[in-house]
Amino acid sequence: DAMVIQNPRYQVTQFGKPVTLSCSQTLNHNVMYWYQQKSSQAPKLLFHYYDKDFNNEADTPDNFQSRRPNTSFCFLDIRSPGLGDAAMYLCATSRQVGFEKLFFGSGTQLSVL
């Protein structure tokens, strides 16, 4: 009954080789978020979509891009992964913004060789 599904669970890529992570949701929520979480650290927001409106955090590197082709799906593209991009990437959704419960997926653990 997973509501926010991330694939793959583990992803290994080579330094500089583009990689795409995917997220789907069955909740029909308006807002989708991508967070980066490094080991023993808090999740860090990269960007979010309110419906089709894309909102990039000021300190999110240009190397990170996102697409949301429809309500259910959202993708995180890392154009040229560096060693520092190795992390857990978490997708989350909420009905609206503000005072809203976030529903997280189980994450994709990205390794960069």
Added chain:
Amino acid sequence: QQQVKQSPQSLIVQKGGISIINCAYENTAFDYFPWYQQFPGKGPALLIAIRPDVSEKKEGRFTISFNKSAKQFSLHIMDSQPGDSATYFCAASPDSGAGSYQLTFGKGTKLSVIP
């Protein structure tokens, strides 16, 4: 101004004991204070949340205490169980306007409950 400071970084509690995790914030625009629980290899899950119009909220064994004047809030886990062993994140966000989508997380507390 955007930081949420969380302590302790790690906590070991005996089964049946009380676990207490503290958070402090500076931004007076923060108006929503959730706690998330994260098990290894999983995404965080909302545990309990509070708004500053109340000083305490209880759900089962979990209680949030909120002190608006001190800009502090804490999570108390009563009768702690080994199954509570996880990392706990406090967070805060404004209620509206620019930034209301933005949850600012604390750095997390790794709780270990030993039998």
